[in-house]
Amino acid sequence: xxxxxxxxxxxxxxxxxxxxxxxxxxxxxxxxxxxxxxxxxxxxxxxxxxxxxxxxxxxxxxxxxxxxxxxxxxxxxxxxxxxxxxxxxxxxxxxxxxxxxxxxxxxxxxxxxxxxxxxxxxxxxxxxxxxxxxxxxxxxxxxxxxxxxxxxxxxxxxxxxxxxxxxxxxxxxxxxxxxxxxxxxxxxxxxxxxxxxxxxxxxxxxxxxxxxxxxxxxxxxxxxxxxxxxxxxxxxxxxxxxxxxxxxxxxxxxxxxxxxxxxxxxxxxxxxxxxxxxxxxxxxxxxxxxxxxxxxxxxxxxxxxxxxxxxxxxxxxxxxxxxxxxxxxxxxxxxxxxxxxxxxxxxxxxxxxxxxxxxxxxxxxxxxxxxxxxxxxxxxxxxxxxxxxxxxxxxxxxxxxxxxxxxxxxxxxxxxxxxxxxxx
Numbered sequence: 045x046x047x048x049x050x051x052x053x054x055x056x057x058x059x060x061x062x063x064x065x066x067x068x069x070x071x072x073x074x075x076x077x078x079x080x081x082x083x084x085x086x087x088x089x090x091x092x093x094x095x096x097x098x099x100x101x102x103x104x105x106x107x108x109x110x111x112x113x114x115x116x117x118x119x120x121x122x123x124x125x126x127x128x129x130x131x132x133x134x135x136x137x138x139x140x141x142x143x144x145x146x147x148x149x150x151x152x153x154x155x156x157x158x159x160x161x162x163x164x165x166x167x168x169x170x171x172x173x174x175x176x177x178x179x180x181x182x183x184x185x186x187x188x189x190x191x192x193x194x195x196x197x198x199x200x201x202x203x204x205x206x207x208x209x210x211x212x213x214x215x216x217x218x219x220x221x222x223x224x225x226x227x228x229x230x231x232x233x234x235x236x237x238x239x240x241x242x243x244x245x246x247x248x249x250x251x252x253x254x255x256x257x258x259x260x261x262x263x264x265x266x267x268x269x270x271x272x273x274x275x276x277x278x279x280x281x282x283x284x285x286x287x288x289x290x291x292x293x294x295x296x297x298x299x300x301x302x303x304x305x306x307x308x309x310x311x312x313x314x315x316x317x318x319x320x321x322x323x324x325x326x327x328x329x330x331x332x333x334x335x336x337x338x339x340x341x342x343x344x345x346x347x348x349x350x351x352x353x354x355x356x357x358x359x360x361x362x363x364x365x366x367x368x369x370x371x372x373x374x375x376x377x378x379x380x381x382x383x384x385x386x387x388x389x390x391x392x393x394x395x396x397x398x399x400x401x402x403x404x405x406x407x408x409x410x411x412x413x414x415x416x417x418x419x420x421x422x423x424x425x426x427x428x429x430x431x432x433x434x435x436x437x438x439x440x441x442x443x444x445x446x447x448x449x450x451x452x453x454x455x456x457x458x459x460x461x462x463x464x465x466x467x468x
C-alpha cells in the first residue's frame with residue numbers, strides 16, 4: 045500500500061470512527077473539547093505509525109485503544125488539579141476497575157447511546173443555536189470546518205470561531221454528559237433536528253471531494269433521527285424529518301451512474317428506488333399528520349418528497365401540488381434557498397418562464413452569493429427557454445463555484461452541450 049493509499053485509508057477510518065470515538069471519550073473525561081483533542085492525538089499517531097506498520101486489521105479498535113490510553117494518562121496527570129477528574133478517579137477506586145470496559149462499551153454500543161448524549165450536549169441551551177449546530181456537525185457528522193461553512197453559506201472563519209467558543213462554553217458550564225430529562229427535551233429537539241438534517245444533506249450531496257454522495261453520513265443521520273423519534277414520539281416534526289430522510293435516501297442507488305457520475309432526479313431509473321425506505325418514509329409522514337396541527341417545515345418537505353416517490357414515472361409527478369407545498373413552506377420559513385427550490389417547481393408546473401421570474405427575484409440575495417445552485421437552476425430554466433448562450437454561461441459559473449468534482453463535471457458537460465447546440 046502506497047503512502048497516499050494509507051492516508052486515504054486513515055481518512056476513511058476517521059470519517060467512520062471519529063464520532064463514536066469522541067462520544068466514548070467524552071463520557072470518560074467529561075469534557076467535549078478534551079475528548080476531541082484526545083481523538084485527534086490518536087489520529088496523529090495513526091498518521092505517524094500506519095505508513096510504516098500498515099493499516100491494522102481493525103483500525104477503529106486501534107484508534108480507540110490509542111485514544112483510551114492517552115485519556116487514562118491524562119486523567120492520572122490531572123486528577124489532583126481538576127475536580128471532575130478527581131470524581132472520576134474516586135469512582136474508579138470505588139468500583140476497583142479500569143475505565144477501559146466502559147469506553148469499550150461506549151465505542152462498540154450498537155444503539156448509539158453515547159452518540160445521542162453527545163448530540164444533546166452539543167445542542168445544549170447554553171450555546172447559541174448556530175454554535176450547537178456547528179459543534180454537532182463537527183463532532184458527530186465528521187465534517188470539516190470548511191464543509192460546515194459551505195452548509196451554512198457563511199465564511200469558514202465564522203464556523204471555526206463558533207466551534208472554539210462552543211467547546212469553551214461547554215467546559216466552563218460543566219455540562220453533564222447525559223440525555224436531558226424528558227421535561228427538557230422539547231426545547232432541545234429543534235436544533236437537534238436541524239443538525240441531523242444538515243448531516244444528512246452533506247451525505248446526500250457532498251459539498252466537496254471526489255464523490256457525489258457520502259452514504260455513511262446519510263445512514264448516521266437516519267439512525268440518529270430514528271432514535272430521536274423514539275425519544276420524543278409525540279413530536280410531529282421529528283417524524284416529518286425522519287420521513288423526509290427515508291424518502292430521500294430511497295433514491296441513493298439511482299442517483300449515481302456506473303462511473304460514479306450524478307444522475308438527476310428526472311433521469312433516474314425509478315425501479316432502483318428502495319421501496320422499503322419509501323414505505324417507511326410515507327408511514328413516518330402519516331404519523332406526523334396524525335399528530336394533528338399544520339405540517340411543519342420538515343413534514344412539508346417530506347410531503348414534497350412523497351409526491352416524487354408516488355410518481356411511477358417523471359411525467360406523473362404532481363408538480364401543481366408540489367408548488368402548493370413550496371408556497372406553504374415559503375410562508376412558514378421564508379428564505380432565498382426555499383425560493384430557489386420553489387422556482388424549480390414552478391418551472392415544471394407552469395413553464396420555465398414562471399420559474400425564471402422567481403429565480404431572478406433572488407439573484408441579489410447576499411445569502412446566495414457564491415451558491416452554485418443559483419446559476420445551476422437559472423441555467424436549466426434558460427436552456428428550456430432556448431436562451432442557450434446565457435444558459436452555458438450560468439452552467440460554467442456554477443461549475444466554477446461547486447467544490448464537488450462529480451458535480452463540476454456534470455455542470456461542465458451541460459455547458460458543453462449548450463455550446464454544441466449553438467454551433468449546429
